[in-house]
Amino acid sequence: MKITISDLVKTYPGQARRATDDVSLEIADGEFLVLVGPSGCGKTTLLRMVAGLETPDSGTIHIGDRDVTGVAARHRGISMVFQSYAIFPHMKVRDNIGFGLAMRKVDPAEIRRRVDQAAELLQLTEVLDRHPAQLSGGQRQRVAVARAVVVDSGVLLMDEPLSNLDALLRLQFRAELKKIVREIGTTTLYVTHDQAEAMSLGDRVAVMRDGRIAQLGPPLEVYDAPSDQFVGGFLGSPPMNFVPGPALGHASDVLIGVRAEKVAVGTERADDARPATVEVVEPTGASMLLTVLIDGHRLKVSAPPTFTATPEQQIWLRFDPTSLRFYDPETGLALLR
Amino acid sequence: MRRHRFGLQLACVAITLFFGVPLYLIALAAFSSRESLDRFPLPLLPTDLSAETITTFLGSTGVVGGYLNSLMVGLSTVVLALVIGVPAGYALARHAFRGRDPYQLFLLLTRALPIVVLSVPLARIFLQTGLYDTTYAVTLLHTALALPTTVLITSAVFVGVPREHEEAAQVFGASPARAFARVVLPQALPGIAAVAMFTFVLSWNEVLGATILTLNQRTLPAHVLTTLSDSPLAYRFAGGLALILPAIVFVAVMRRYLLNMWGTTLR
Numbered sequence: 001m002k003i004t005i006s007d008l009v010k011t012y013p014g015q016a017r018r019a020t021d022d023v024s025l026e027i028a029d030g031e032f033l034v035l036v037g038p039s040g041c042g043k044t045t046l047l048r049m050v051a052g053l054e055t056p057d058s059g060t061i062h063i064g065d066r067d068v069t070g071v072a073a074r075h076r077g078i079s080m081v082f083q084s085y086a087i088f089p090h091m092k093v094r095d096n097i098g099f100g101l102a103m104r105k106v107d108p109a110e111i112r113r114r115v116d117q118a119a120e121l122l123q124l125t126e127v128l129d130r131h132p133a134q135l136s137g138g139q140r141q142r143v144a145v146a147r148a149v150v151v152d153s154g155v156l157l158m159d160e161p162l163s164n165l166d167a168l169l170r171l172q173f174r175a176e177l178k179k180i181v182r183e184i185g186t187t188t189l190y191v192t193h194d195q196a197e198a199m200s201l202g203d204r205v206a207v208m209r210d211g212r213i214a215q216l217g218p219p220l221e222v223y224d225a226p227s228d229q230f231v232g233g234f235l236g237s238p239p240m241n242f243v244p245g246p247a248l249g250h251a252s253d254v255l256i257g258v259r260a261e262k263v264a265v266g267t268e269r270a271d272d273a274r275p276a277t278v279e280v281v282e283p284t285g286a287s288m289l290l291t292v293l294i295d296g297h298r299l300k301v302s303a304p305p306t307f308t309a310t311p312e313q314q315i316w317l318r319f320d321p322t323s324l325r326f327y328d329p330e331t332g333l334a335l336l337r
Numbered sequence: 338m339r340r341h342r343f344g345l346q347l348a349c350v351a352i353t354l355f356f357g358v359p360l361y362l363i364a365l366a367a368f369s370s371r372e373s374l375d376r377f378p379l380p381l382l383p384t385d386l387s388a389e390t391i392t393t394f395l396g397s398t399g400v401v402g403g404y405l406n407s408l409m410v411g412l413s414t415v416v417l418a419l420v421i422g423v424p425a426g427y428a429l430a431r432h433a434f435r436g437r438d439p440y441q442l443f444l445l446l447t448r449a450l451p452i453v454v455l456s457v458p459l460a461r462i463f464l465q466t467g468l469y470d471t472t473y474a475v476t477l478l479h480t481a482l483a484l485p486t487t488v489l490i491t492s493a494v495f496v497g498v499p500r501e502h503e504e505a506a507q508v509f510g511a512s513p514a515r516a517f518a519r520v521v522l523p524q525a526l527p528g529i530a531a532v533a534m535f536t537f538v539l540s541w542n543e544v545l546g547a548t549i550l551t552l553n554q555r556t557l558p559a560h561v562l563t564t565l566s567d568s569p570l571a572y573r574f575a576g577g578l579a580l581i582l583p584a585i586v587f588v589a590v591m592r593r594y595l596l597n598m599w600g601t602t603l604r
Contacts, residue, residue: 013433053504073507086505090523103510151509 001064001077001154001187003027003050008059010045019045021211022059032181032188034202036195038234042211043191044159050189051157052076063155074103080157083164085144087132093119093143094128100151118150121180138169145177149184156186162197174200195235199223207231224259225325229332232257232325238289238300244329247295248274248319254335255327258299262323265290265303266316273316278309292317360581366574367391374571394575403560407541408583409472410556414479414540415533418487421480423529426491427517431500444485452482456549463550474550479540486539487532494528495521534591541584 005025011018020042027033035043048054050061052073060069068076079100087096094115095102101111119125122142132140141161148156161177162170178201181188192198198205199219206216207230215227226232232240238260245254266273276299280291288303294317301317309315326335366374370387373380394400429437459478463469468477498521506516522529547559555563561576568576 051504051508053508073504074510074512078508080505080508082501082505084499084501086499086501088502088506088520088524099506100509103506103515147509 002029002062003155003187003189004060004062005046005050006060006062008046008049008061009057010042010049010054011057012045018042018211020049020056023211023213024059025206025213025216027187027189029187030185032178032190032201032203034190034192034198034205035208036192036198036205036234037208037214039193041208043193043208045211046208047157047159047189047191050155051078051080076155077153078155078157079148079151079153081144081148081159081161083160085140085164087140087143087147089132091131092128093124093130093132093135096132096143097124097128097146097150099147104151114150114152115146118146121149122146138165138173141165141173145180149180149186152184152186154187156181156184156188158188158190160192161190163192163194170197177201196237199235205235207234209234225334226257227334229255229257229327232327238302240325241299241301242327243294243297243299245326247297248324250326253329255329255332257325257327258319258323260289260300260302261287262320263299263301264318264320265301265307266318267309267313268316270316270318273318275314276317278311278313278315281309281311290315360585363574363577363581366571367394367578369571371569371571374574390571391575391578394572394579397564397572399555399560399564400557400579403555403557404579404583406472406475406554407557410475410479410547411537411540411583411587413472413476414483415536417476417480418483418536419529419533422484422487422532423491425484425488426493427495427521429488429492430495431503441489444488447481448485452478452543452545453549455481456546459546460549469550470552470554472554472556475547475554475556476540478546478550479536479543482543482546483536483539487536490532490535491525491529494525494532497528498524530591534588537587538584541580541587 003026005023005027008020008023009018010020023042023046025033025046035046037043045054049056050063052068052071056069060067062068063076063078088099091099097118098111098115101114106114115128116125119128122145124139124142124146127135127139132143135143141164144161148158162173165173174197190201192201198207202219204217205219205222207214207222209230215222215231222231223235226235226240229242232242236259240257240259242255242257245251245256248256250256264273269275274294276292276294278290278292279298282289282291283305285305287305288307288309290301290303290307290309292299292301292315299317303309327333328335365381365383367390368383368386368388369380370385370389373385373387428434429441456478459474460469463471463474468474502520502524503516506520507513511519542558543556544558544562547556548562551559558580561580565573565576
């Protein structure tokens with residue numbers, strides 16, 4: 001189901017700032033769209049308005065061709081995975097997963113069949129007759145996802161579903177989640193504050209800031225060509241470097257953005273390279289992350305893992321002109337290239 | 338570690354004895370013959386059992402009636418206090434509304450008034466409305482006394498049930514009423530059971546108001562208070578036991594809802 005969000009404005013009572021400030025967004029049928037941004041940027045508010053758990057002050061939400069702006073959550077034909085999982089502790093796993101079907105008065109034999117199927121998909125078959133208290137955190141997470149996919153709704157909403165898992169589990173389940181969502185093909189709106197999660201999961205990524213969408217596009221496009229300084233600084237690890245133009249031999253009225261891995265690092269002097277002083281050397285295993293000073297400006301660059309450098313050493317950096325992005329130093333917005 | 342556990346067990350035993358020994362002594366005295374009570378030293382083991390005292394006590398005027406009245410009042414108070422208090426507690430827990438904090442304070446204020454101060458004007462009103470000297474009058478008073486705690490405790494209980502659970506229920510197709518009945522209420526049940534116990538015991542033990550508001554339809558404590566002070570010692574023990582037992586039975590029944598609800602021990 002297509003989701004169309006038009007001009008959504010929401011201000012929470014007692015707050016001066018708008019939680020979402022005139023947001024418009026269209027999510028295509030079957031698309032996986034990730035809302036990402038720092039806490040307080042309005043991404044969860046936006047998701048909750050689509051779910052019907054918050055009422056917008058103005059603007060409309062359409063699911064398919066139906067205007068659902070004033071429709072109660074239970075009549076929107078959506079399913080959702082909550083950040084805290086919101087598994088019901090007094091029900092067995094089986095009844096938790098089948099809750100949505102039971103509420104829709106599906107025939108019990110059919111519920112059983114579909115719950116078994118969903119449990120198999122999420123490897124929960126063994127624990128179907130247990131209570132949630134007897135499950136691990138990862139299993140509870142799976143129950144929450146199973147409960148959401150079993151109803152086979154047109155829209156799947158996920159509110160930071162992986163944020164309560166430990167790092168290793170999060171990485172494992174992330175790939176699994178992507179596979180499951182692709183298999184069921186549901187239109188998915190996914191909220192996260194984790195930029196790596198956003199990059200890896202989304203067909204498109206919407207980076208939000210202060211209640212507005214700062215940039216919307218495929219992950220690599222957003223990563224490669226951030227529309228403003230904020231997006232470049234938020235997406236990617238390490239974040240994009242920003243240095244004033246003169247430091248790299250450009251005009252003084254531009255700010256240059258460059259990704260750490262787009263800088264070629266060498267120890268030999270070269271005509272097209274610029275000297276820099278190594279400040280910190282951090283081996284990450286896959287690469288050598290260097291913090292360097294160039295003309296008094298701090299930069300993070302990544303060198304091959306075999307690269308050896310010591311602090312205070314002088315190295316030479318070569319910048320590929322096609323990988324440089326130019327920004328207005330006043331507004332932080334991208335300049336036309 | 339072992340010493341710590343030993344200390345804990347010792348404390349458990351001490352506390353149990355603190356509450357258990359008086360219960361035992363009262364029960365013993367109630368089931369002893371009147372002569373053995375005067376014996377010295379007092380036998381601490383049930384060597385001289387007799388049902389004479391207790392049967393005489395139960396047979397005396399007003400005791401059985403008082404018993405029934407007390408049960409009536411206690412159970413009605415629990416039902417009434419829950420019917421009014423649970424929705425109020427839920428509203429306090431879930432909704433931000435103007436005057437919520439003053440309201441909570443005001444609730445507690447009703448308990449600041451001495452029962453006598455409440456009862457005398459109430460007696461006047463009940464006399465006018467024809468409710469005086471009925472179990473309804475006492476039930477109403479006890480409900481009013483119990484409501485502040487019922488409301489505040491249930492609101493705390495509902496705060497303990499995550500809002501996301503309710504939202505999840507609604508997203509998956511439950512109406513607000515259904516979400517409450519299927520998801521919130523089952524999780525709040527242990528807390529509500531505790532409130533029910535508390536309310537019942539409060540009503541069962543309340544003497545002053547019940548004495549002022551009734552003449553013939555006395556609850557057991559009111560009856561015992563007014564008659565037993567003129568009775569022999571043995572009957573006082575019998576009366577004491579009669580007062581204690583139902584409360585213990587009620588707590589024992591409700592305890593089931595407190596513990597081991599979903600295969601895990603709660604709170």
